[in-house]
Structures are given as structure tokens and as C-alpha cells.
Amino acid sequence: MASDPNGSISSRSPANQFVQPAWRVALWALAYCAVLGVALLGNAVVIWIIVAHKRMRTVTNYFLLNLALCDVSTAAFNTLVNLIYAAHGDWYFGEDYCRYMAIIHPLKPHLSAKATLAVIMAIWSLAVVLAFPLCYFSTIRVLPHRTLCYVAWPRMADDAFMYHIIVTVLVYVVPLVVMGITYSIIGMTLWGGEIPGDTSDNYHGQLRAKRKIVKMMMVVVMTFAFCWLPYHVYFIVTGLNKRLSKWKSIQQVYLAVLWLAMSSTMYNPMIYCCLNSKFRAGFKQVFRWCPFIRMSSYDELELQNRRLRPGHQSSMCTLSRVDTSILSKDKSVCSRGNRSKCKPEPACKES
Structure with missing residues (x-):
């Protein structure tokens, strides 16, 4: 978020009480840099696989392309900046980037699996609308020993908490409920029975392919839910109990939940590679220079038209x-x- 993760925006305390030992900062830096590297490389490969191969340009894969672009932007422009600010409590990046962070951080679109360009545009439009209050009210405050980037809500006690509740419902709870219902219906259709009298190999092959795609997307949804749940819970709990923001270990809790949320940007390429033979063939093609990666002629045929x-x-x-x-x-x-x-x-x- 663009607000101070430690909940301290008061100028009464001139010293920065959130400075950590160098060894602890180094450990967090390694953890966050690992997420950044894996997310950028994995999602770049996913983008190349979809764009460079005509056979991969399907409706479902266009949504995966949109998700990969979101993950790349979040990892590239958000991960390390959040680490630096959360680990040290000092904002080094100016007011313009403070407002940019308010837009890009918590509101990247997720969980789209069943429509086309119009739905993608609607998702981005909703993200911009939800992020606008953060952008509008975000500012910086220069203190004697550090600079803060935070959201100056008109009613600091109530507005921030209500905003987090609305965001949690609209970008986390509602999508998960919708996807849960949708995949339950799809699951009952694909696993509940077969068309009577249709025993052709072509029918069974298509059915197996659809089941594999649904399984893969369900894993993507569950991964997203697991990674972002602690993040939303953190802001709701700290909003209900303001004293937690002054707790000695709250900084470490925030860094942990933030790392888990940011790590969601690196898991999807791994899921595609493990559960989809075409994406697996694309990853093999990219990494075939590795001595332990073997590209077979079957893999080469997977990405052909x-x-x-x-x-x-x-x-x-x-x-x-x-x-x-x-x-x-x-x-x-x-x-x-x-x-x-x-x-x-x-x-x-x-x-």
C-alpha cells in the first residue's frame, strides 16, 4: 500500500524506530530479490510462448497473457520499492512514485478465465476506479530524519479501514466466490457424466483436455487466494486494533505477509509448466541450453500450428x-x- 506499513505518520517521534539490523535487511532482500527474479523470468517466458506461437493464441491464453503482464508490472515496479520502504520506514522515491504505488500495488486484476478483450478492459477499469482514492489522497511527509509516503484520508480513523474493507470484498472475496461457483458448475459438467452414446476418441480427447485446463485454473485461483489472504487480513486486523501498529514485531509481520502477496507473481508460470504440456514444451524450448533439459520431437510438435x-x-x-x-x-x-x-x-x- 501507499500508506506507511508501520502505521506511524506522526511527527512527534523524530527518530526512525523501524531501522533493522543489516543482517536482517539482507535476508529480506534475498527473499524479495528471489521473487523478483523468478517472477520476471517466468512471466516473460509465458508472454513469449503465447505471443510467438499461433497455436497458443486462444481465449483462455489471452487471459493468462493479461495476468502475466500484470504480474510482470507488479514485480518490476513494486516488489523492491515495497521492501525498501517497509524494511527501513523511509521513503526515497518522491511524491509522484508514491501516488503511482497507490495505483499499482493492491489492485492488479486477477482471476479472469472466461471472456475476451471486453472483460479484460472491464477488469482494468475497475482497478483504476478502486485505486483512484489512493492516488488522489496519497502524499509524502518530510520529518527531521525520514520521509513518509502515506494516504492522507479526510477522516484518518474511519476512511482507511472502510476502504480496505471495500477493496477486500471487491478484489478478493467477490472474485473468489464467483470463481468458486463457476468452477463448481464446470466441474459438475465435465466430471458429472458423459454424453450418452458418444464414445468417439475425439470426444474423449477433448473432454480430457478441458478437464486439464480447469484443473490448472483451479490451482491458479487457490494459489492466489492463499497468497493474498494474510495481506487483506493484516490491514483489517490492524484497522480494528490500532495498537497493533505500535507492536514491536509488527514490521516483521508486515514484511512476511507482503512477501507472500508479492510471491504470487512467480507461481503461475510454474503452474502452467507443470500442468500444461504446451507451456511445458515452451519452457523446454527456452531452457534447452541447460544440460538437464531435453527437447524431444514430441515437444516440438506441441507448439506447432x-x-x-x-x-x-x-x-x-x-x-x-x-x-x-x-x-x-x-x-x-x-x-x-x-x-x-x-x-x-x-x-x-x-x-
Whole structure:
């Protein structure tokens, strides 16, 4: 947040009581820098995979692209600045950046999985509207020994707490409730039963692919919920009990919950890589220079515009990993005309 994380905006105390030992600052710096490095690299790879490969330009992946861009901006412009201010209690970045932080920090869009550009624009518009009060009231105060960046609410005792309640409901509780209901309905549809009489390999392959996507998005949602819950609870609890802001260890509590919230920017690329074969193939392609990363011909086919170029998908025979490597050498495929020469194997899986 743009407010003083330690809750101290009074000028009565000239000394900075939030200065920490150098070793503790170094440990926090290592933890935050690890989040920054992993988040920037992982999300940059996700963006490249979606933008550079036509097969990956789907509606779902456009939302993942939007989420990756949000995570990159949050990690790049917010993580270290928050660490420096929270660890030392002194604002070094001027009033303009103080207002910028008020916009970008807690209100980046999350949890979009089911629409297109209009929904993305609506999410960003809501984020801007919710962040406007912070931007408008954010300011700095220069004290004898340090500078504070905080939100000067008209009614300091009530406005800040009410704002945190509204933000928590609109950007955390409501999205989680909506996504919970949505994925419950989707889950009952995909796992509750199958279309009677439809036993085609193509139908079952599409069903398995959809189930994998839903599982991946559910993990993304649960990760977001876990990472941001302590952050919202912190501001609600400290708003209800102002004395906690003067507690000796409150600075360490804030740094911990802030680190967990910021770490949410680095987990999504790991989730995509673990649970989606196309993203996994893209990560292998980027890191194939590593001695322990092996890029197979099956992985190369995953990111191509089509798994097999000639013929229709419904008439292709499905190939095992061994068969695909043979195909890449022979440049031969199975089609309607020579079905008899194909080995009878199950249909190609999409994931």
C-alpha cells in the first residue's frame, strides 16, 4: 500500500524506530530479490510462448497473457520499492512514485478465465476506479530524519479501514466466490457424466483436455487466494486494533505477509509448466541450453500450428511419442487415403 506499513505518520517521534539490523535487511532482500527474479523470468517466458506461437493464441491464453503482464508490472515496479520502504520506514522515491504505488500495488486484476478483450478492459477499469482514492489522497511527509509516503484520508480513523474493507470484498472475496461457483458448475459438467452414446476418441480427447485446463485454473485461483489472504487480513486486523501498529514485531509481520502477496507473481508460470504440456514444451524450448533439459520431437510438435499438418484432425490416427519422432524424420503422416497402413492406436491428446 501507499500508506506507511508501520502505521506511524506522526511527527512527534523524530527518530526512525523501524531501522533493522543489516543482517536482517539482507535476508529480506534475498527473499524479495528471489521473487523478483523468478517472477520476471517466468512471466516473460509465458508472454513469449503465447505471443510467438499461433497455436497458443486462444481465449483462455489471452487471459493468462493479461495476468502475466500484470504480474510482470507488479514485480518490476513494486516488489523492491515495497521492501525498501517497509524494511527501513523511509521513503526515497518522491511524491509522484508514491501516488503511482497507490495505483499499482493492491489492485492488479486477477482471476479472469472466461471472456475476451471486453472483460479484460472491464477488469482494468475497475482497478483504476478502486485505486483512484489512493492516488488522489496519497502524499509524502518530510520529518527531521525520514520521509513518509502515506494516504492522507479526510477522516484518518474511519476512511482507511472502510476502504480496505471495500477493496477486500471487491478484489478478493467477490472474485473468489464467483470463481468458486463457476468452477463448481464446470466441474459438475465435465466430471458429472458423459454424453450418452458418444464414445468417439475425439470426444474423449477433448473432454480430457478441458478437464486439464480447469484443473490448472483451479490451482491458479487457490494459489492466489492463499497468497493474498494474510495481506487483506493484516490491514483489517490492524484497522480494528490500532495498537497493533505500535507492536514491536509488527514490521516483521508486515514484511512476511507482503512477501507472500508479492510471491504470487512467480507461481503461475510454474503452474502452467507443470500442468500444461504446451507451456511445458515452451519452457523446454527456452531452457534447452541447460544440460538437464531435453527437447524431444514430441515437444516440438506441441507448439506447432497443428500437431500434424496434412489431413483432417478427425481422420488422423494417433501417434505415440515414439511414432512422432519417426514421423519427424520420415515427413509422413496418416490420412483418409491410407488408413490401412496406420497402426491402430488411440486418438491424439490435446492438453
